[in-house]
Amino acid sequence: MIDENNSNKSPYIEEARFGLNRNKRSFFIIIIQCIICLVLISIGYSNFKQGHNSLRKINDYYNQIHYSLHDVADEDGSFSKYLKSEKEYxxxxxxxxxxxxxxxxxxxNTILQxxxxxxxxxxxxxFYQYEEGYAEPIREENEIKYSFVKSxxxxxxxxxxxxxxMDSGNYFSEEDYILNDNLYHNIILGYEYKDYFKIGDTIKAEYISEKFKLHVIGFFPKDTNIVRNNDxxxxxxxxxxxxxxxxxYNKFEYLTSFALSQQANGQILTLDKKMNVAELVEQTSNKYGTFKFEVYSDNTNETKKLVKLSDDVLSKIRMITIILVVFTVISITMSMLSRIQKDYYRFGVQLLCGASIYNILLQISIELITVIAIxxxxxxxISSFIIGFGNYQLLLIFVGFTIFITSMIVPTYVLLKKETSQLIRGEE
Known part of the structure; x- marks a missing residue:
C-alpha cells in the first residue's frame, strides 16, 4: 500500500495522507464546521467575559456597606466663605x-470633573454628557479650541x-497624587482612547481653570467599571x-480649594454593620468646624440585579457553547464512521499485511487531528482579526482538543469490535 519512493516515511503518516486526499470533501466539511463552532465560541466568550468579570468586581464592592457624603455648604452659605478663607480650607x-x-x-473618591x-x-x-445627548460643542477662544471631555x-x-x-502601561504611583508646581501630571486613558493616543503622548488640558500637561502612562482594559453613588x-x-x-494652596488657591471640596464628598465603605457612619461624619465635621454633610446609604438593588443578569447570560453562553461542541462532535463522529465504512476493504488488507487495529486507529487519529489542527x-x-488577542485562544485550543478526543470515542469502539474477516469482506 506504500509507494516505494516514500518508503523512508512513516507508513501511518502516508496512509493518513492518502486518507485525507481520498476524503477531501468530508474533511473539508469538518474543517468548516469546526471553524464556525470555534469562532462563535471565541466571540461569545471574549466579548462577554470582560464585562462579566468587571461586574463581579463591582459585586465584591457591594459586599461592603457603603455610604455617600453630600455637603450642604451651598445651602447654608459656608461654601462661599470656604473659598475665601485659608483657615476654612x-x-x-x-x-x-x-x-x-x-x-x-x-x-x-470617584470624582466626575x-x-x-x-x-x-x-x-x-x-465629550461630557455625550451619552445623554447634551454634549457641548467645541468652543474656541483666542484661536484655541477646547473640547469638554469626560474625566x-x-x-x-x-x-x-x-x-x-491595566491593559497596558502603569498605574498611578504615590508621587502622582502630589500636585506639582509645573502642573505636569500622569493620566490613564479608557480603552476606547487607544485608537487616538499612545503611551508617552502629552495632552494639553484645562482642569478647574488651570492649564495642565497630561502625560499618558497607560490604558485601562475594556469594560473597566467603577461605582459612584450607586451608578x-x-x-x-x-x-x-x-x-x-x-x-x-499658596500657589493654586482656587484649584486646591475646589478639588478638596470635591474630595470631601466621597464614599465610605465598611464591613462593620454596627457602625453609625452618619454619626462618625457628623462628629468629625464638628471636631474641625467645617462643612455639614448628609450621609446616604446607597441602594444596591439595581446593581445586584445587573450582576445577576450577567450571571444568567454567562450561563446561557456556556449552554450554547456546549450545544455547539456536542453538535460538532456528533457531526464529526458520523463523518468518521462513514469514512471507516468506506475504507473497510482497505483496512482489511492492511491487517493482512501485518498491521493491527491500533495501527489503523493511529492512522485515523492522525487524519482527524490534522483536520482539527487546521x-x-x-x-x-479569524478570531484575532475580529476581536484581537486574548485568553480565549487557550480556550479554542482546549475545545479543539476536546472535540478530537470525544469524536474518536465511537470510531474507536466500532473498529475494536470488528473482526479482520469483516473488514476484508468490506461493504456487504
Whole structure:
C-alpha cells in the first residue's frame, strides 16, 4: 500500500495522507464546521467575559456597606466663605485626612470633573454628557479650541476596592497624587482612547481653570467599571486623573480649594454593620468646624440585579457553547464512521499485511487531528482579526482538543469490535 519512493516515511503518516486526499470533501466539511463552532465560541466568550468579570468586581464592592457624603455648604452659605478663607480650607483638609486615616473604613473618591482638552481633534463620544445627548460643542477662544471631555479623579485606594487592572502601561504611583508646581501630571486613558493616543503622548488640558500637561502612562482594559453613588460607570471613554492628596494652596488657591471640596464628598465603605457612619461624619465635621454633610446609604438593588443578569447570560453562553461542541462532535463522529465504512476493504488488507487495529486507529487519529489542527489554526487567525488577542485562544485550543478526543470515542469502539474477516469482506 506504500509507494516505494516514500518508503523512508512513516507508513501511518502516508496512509493518513492518502486518507485525507481520498476524503477531501468530508474533511473539508469538518474543517468548516469546526471553524464556525470555534469562532462563535471565541466571540461569545471574549466579548462577554470582560464585562462579566468587571461586574463581579463591582459585586465584591457591594459586599461592603457603603455610604455617600453630600455637603450642604451651598445651602447654608459656608461654601462661599470656604473659598475665601485659608483657615476654612485647612479645617476641611483636616476633616478629609481624618477620614482617610481611619482604619475602620475605606474613604474613596470617584470624582466626575470634566476637563477641557486643548487643540486636539477628539471624537464626540468622549465629550461630557455625550451619552445623554447634551454634549457641548467645541468652543474656541483666542484661536484655541477646547473640547469638554469626560474625566474622573480617583483616590489611591480605588485600585484595590475595584480590583482595577491595566491593559497596558502603569498605574498611578504615590508621587502622582502630589500636585506639582509645573502642573505636569500622569493620566490613564479608557480603552476606547487607544485608537487616538499612545503611551508617552502629552495632552494639553484645562482642569478647574488651570492649564495642565497630561502625560499618558497607560490604558485601562475594556469594560473597566467603577461605582459612584450607586451608578455603574464605564471608564472606556474617560480620562483618569489622580485625586491629589497633597495640594498647594499658596500657589493654586482656587484649584486646591475646589478639588478638596470635591474630595470631601466621597464614599465610605465598611464591613462593620454596627457602625453609625452618619454619626462618625457628623462628629468629625464638628471636631474641625467645617462643612455639614448628609450621609446616604446607597441602594444596591439595581446593581445586584445587573450582576445577576450577567450571571444568567454567562450561563446561557456556556449552554450554547456546549450545544455547539456536542453538535460538532456528533457531526464529526458520523463523518468518521462513514469514512471507516468506506475504507473497510482497505483496512482489511492492511491487517493482512501485518498491521493491527491500533495501527489503523493511529492512522485515523492522525487524519482527524490534522483536520482539527487546521480548523483551530484558522479559527485563531479569524478570531484575532475580529476581536484581537486574548485568553480565549487557550480556550479554542482546549475545545479543539476536546472535540478530537470525544469524536474518536465511537470510531474507536466500532473498529475494536470488528473482526479482520469483516473488514476484508468490506461493504456487504
Amino acid at each position: 485647612y479645617k476641611l483638609k483636616s476633616f478629609v485626612e481624618e477620614l482617610r486615616n481611619n482604619d475602620n473604613i475605606d474613604f474613596i 470634566p476637563i477641557d482638552i486643548i487643540n486636539k481633534n477628539i471624537p464626540k463620544k468622549f 474622573t479623579q480617583i483616590s489611591k485606594n480605588l485600585k484595590d476596592v475595584f480590583s482595577i487592572e 455603574v460607570i464605564s471608564l472606556d471613554r474617560y480620562i483618569c486623573m489622580p485625586a491629589f492628596t497633597e495640594l498647594n 480548523a483551530v489554526f484558522c479559527s485563531l487567525i
